[in-house]
Amino acid sequence: MAHVRDQESLKIIERCQVSPPPNSIPTTSIPISFLDIPWLYISPIQRIFFYEFPFPTQTFLQTLIPKLKHSLSITLQHFFPFASNLVYPPKPHFPYFLYQDGDSIPFTIAESTTNFDTSYLTPPNMSQICTHLFPRCLHLVPRRMEHVIYLSWRFSKNGDSTSHEASVPLPFHNSDIIQDPKGLRKLKMMENMWNSPTPSKEIAIVFTDMVRATFVLSPDQIERLKKWVIAKCSNSDHFKTLHISTFVVTSSLIWVCFVRSEEIIGYNVPNDDELYHLIFLADCRNHHEVSIPSTYFGNCLGYRTVTMKRSELVGNNAIVEAVRAIKCQVRDVLSDPFKGLDTMTPEHKGRVVSGHGVVIAGSPKLGVYETNFGWGKPKKSEVVHIDSSKSIAFSDCRDNEGGVEVGLTLGRIQMNNFTAIMKKYLSDITNLNH
Structure with a gap:
């Protein structure tokens, strides 16, 4: 849209x-x-x-x-x-x-x-x-x-x-x-x-060919994706003992489709050794080492950066490799929730996001569509800043409990490419599960 x-x-x-x-x-x-x-x-x-x-x-x-x-x-x-x-x-x-x-x-x-x-x-x-x-x-x-x-x-x-x-x-x-x-x-x-230079005021730039789209992954599609990943890793003891979450498989699928969608005519595609970054946030107030009341009104977020080579994100085993990398960082949050916060500076943010970086904004667990002022569920909810901040928005679904809404903004040609790639992945995974 x-x-x-x-x-x-x-x-x-x-x-x-x-x-x-x-x-x-x-x-x-x-x-x-x-x-x-x-x-x-x-x-x-x-x-x-x-x-x-x-x-x-x-x-x-x-x-x-x-x-x-x-x-x-x-x-x-x-x-x-x-x-x-x-x-x-x-x-x-x-x-x-x-x-x-x-x-x-x-x-x-x-x-x-x-x-x-x-x-x-x-x-x-x-x-x-x-x-x-x-x-x-x-x-x-x-x-x-x-x-x-x-x-x-x-x-x-x-x-x-x-x-x-x-x-x-x-x-x-x-x-x-x-x-x-x-x-x-x-x-x-x-x-x-x-000691950091004063960050310049951010100016939102929206190009005329940019389009916004919302993709909905149903609970059935997410479950099939999980089973497909587990089947791909059936010989790995590492995956046998770990729960693969909805967040991990959804992030992996979207990130891979995002990177692969850059391969379009006329686009200056980086070489295979270029590093790509996926940044996500984690609520740390329930961590066993952190005694913070659930009602605490303040920040209690950690963050992690998943870094992979482009060759890993466009290869035949890209989604599985992304699952491994993201799952590793999720597990790391459990062991040290505040790791890396002291190095999060304006320069760090600029280096990651201005390069090949993308940020996951929001979470399906926030219950966006439960925000009822007396007029029923919202007809639609959107995260505005994904137009200019290289972010991908996650939320729950309005009419599909257990599903995930994914919002992103891309150039029109890249969006068409992204849509086709994700559709092909989901079709292949569905066929393999039958």
């Missing part, structure tokens, strides 16, 4: 700020932990939600918008760091979040005449919470929002803070729970940041 960027079809109705209820939160500062530092200079995931709303615009503006604003205000009372400011004091002091009464987040209401059934609108600036009205469709755009705040916003949509508190566990904000007693990791990582 191609992006539509017709600014004339977008009419801004209102711009405002939403704060927690007045005097509901004292002035509060929260020091960052060493787990927050790598994400200070990395663009946030920007996800949009489309909802069916088959009522007149005036009904939406007069009835629904006031409730949304009020419930968002109540939600921010508990998730006030979203409305706070990130303060960078002079070296050698560490950054911290500071909330003061009246701090707020922007909220924009706009109306569009874009036909949702054939296209959707993606404004170039996604730095704020937006509500876009489409014909029969409601569109929500978050700013650095995690899944949990949507759950809270959903439960408090009627402005009932009591039902909200009873339905959703309240967040835990004390970053001292992160174990770094001497502050050595924080100091080392901040030194890396202080």
Whole structure:
């Protein structure tokens, strides 16, 4: 599906700020932990939600918008760091979040005449919470929002803070729970940041021939893929003792198709010894060596980079080789969840992503299509920044429990090539399983 960027079809109705209820939160500062530092200079995931709303615009503006604003205000009372400011004091002091009464987040209401059934609108600036009205469709755009705040916003949509508190566990904000007693990791990582050149402001460039597509892998296709990989590795004791997850096989298939799709007429294909990188994130709060409450409201992510030669990713055994490499890094997270975080600098990010690197954004486990504000499941959800960040978006499926939605943006010719390659892989795997 191609992006539509017709600014004339977008009419801004209102711009405002939403704060927690007045005097509901004292002035509060929260020091960052060493787990927050790598994400200070990395663009946030920007996800949009489309909802069916088959009522007149005036009904939406007069009835629904006031409730949304009020419930968002109540939600921010508990998730006030979203409305706070990130303060960078002079070296050698560490950054911290500071909330003061009246701090707020922007909220924009706009109306569009874009036909949702054939296209959707993606404004170039996604730095704020937006509500876009489409014909029969409601569109929500978050700013650095995690899944949990949507759950809270959903439960408090009627402005009932009591039902909200009873339905959703309240967040835990004390970053001292992160174990770094001497502050050595924080100091080392901040030194890396202080000594790095100031990263230039990222500018999203979307070429005119770029198209966006969503591919859905059904539970049956994923299961067949797992069985096919296991059969290919039947002589390997390594695979006999390891569980091959949906994430591993899906990532392997998509990565191989992505790399192979570069082999198109007129494309400058690298040589076989060129290194390719796949970056994925891992939630580490449940790790046995990390005592962090499930309600902790802060970063608790590790990351891993899978590196392979191009020859391995385009060979006859490419998917199996990718499974081996990705599975090895997944297993490594279990043994040392925070390995490599202290080397994650702006230069590192630039080297990987500007080269042959791709990032997995999102996860099927986040339950994107469970984000119900009272209008049913979202009709569609999209990750915006994959247009310009060399990312591939993973999420759960709207109508196919256990399946995976994969979103990516490529040039039109490469997208056609990608589609044909993946279709051939899935067809071959299905035939072999019969």
